[in-house]
Amino acid sequence: MKILGIDPGLRTTGFGVIEAEGAKLHYVASGTIKTDAAALGDLPGRLKIIFEGVREVTARYRPDCASMEIVFVNVNPQSTLLLGQARASAALAALVSTDLAVAEYTALQMKKAVVGHGQARKEQVQAMVARLLALPGEPGRDAADALGLAICHAHAGASFAAISRSTTLSRRSHAQYRKGRTY
Numbered sequence: 001m002k003i004l005g006i007d008p009g010l011r012t013t014g015f016g017v018i019e020a021e022g023a024k025l026h027y028v029a030s031g032t033i034k035t036d037a038a039a040l041g042d043l044p045g046r047l048k049i050i051f052e053g054v055r056e057v058t059a060r061y062r063p064d065c066a067s068m069e070i071v072f073v074n075v076n077p078q079s080t081l082l083l084g085q086a087r088a089s090a091a092l093a094a095l096v097s098t099d100l101a102v103a104e105y106t107a108l109q110m111k112k113a114v115v116g117h118g119q120a121r122k123e124q125v126q127a128m129v130a131r132l133l134a135l136p137g138e139p140g141r142d143a144a145d146a147l148g149l150a151i152c153h154a155h156a157g158a159s160f161a162a163i164s165r166s167t168t169l170s171r172r173s174h175a176q177y178r179k180g181r182t183y
Helices: 043-061 077-097 107-114 122-132 141-166
Strands: 002-007 012-021 024-034 065-069 101-105
Touching (some): 002 043, 002 141, 012 043, 012 141, 024 141, 043 077, 065 141, 101 107
Parallel strands (some): 065 101
Antiparallel strands (some): 012 024
């Protein structure tokens, strides 16, 4: 199964593609979609670049499914709103427009799956992604997060699918709040 991971961001959106054969994971590709071509205040232009970039990645690598980071509630509401627009308006819309099934994970879930604890730093995620995929070097930060989301889905996706077949799943009606963040 080929899995596409997307780490959404308004300036830089990371992507990573892996192939999962049972417990074995193989690196396919990774990179970033940068919106520098659009002016800093040109939100529609940046969203268009993200949308087209994600569509291009899905057309090129033909993944079977996708995983994406759930945007957390930041202390700065303006940052949260802009990141939410990059995620929902552009990246998520691009994925669902190609009829891909999209799984969503928090940064905490991804870090726990890849590094082993939810408070891992970016450098730790980069090192573990390189180790798990036997890469010759560490990927960039955004690409590493995207590959981490794909790895998280490779490990957890089968379990979640089995649970969903046996019971009705619903979103949690509560959340844990810590330092202004929702998990």
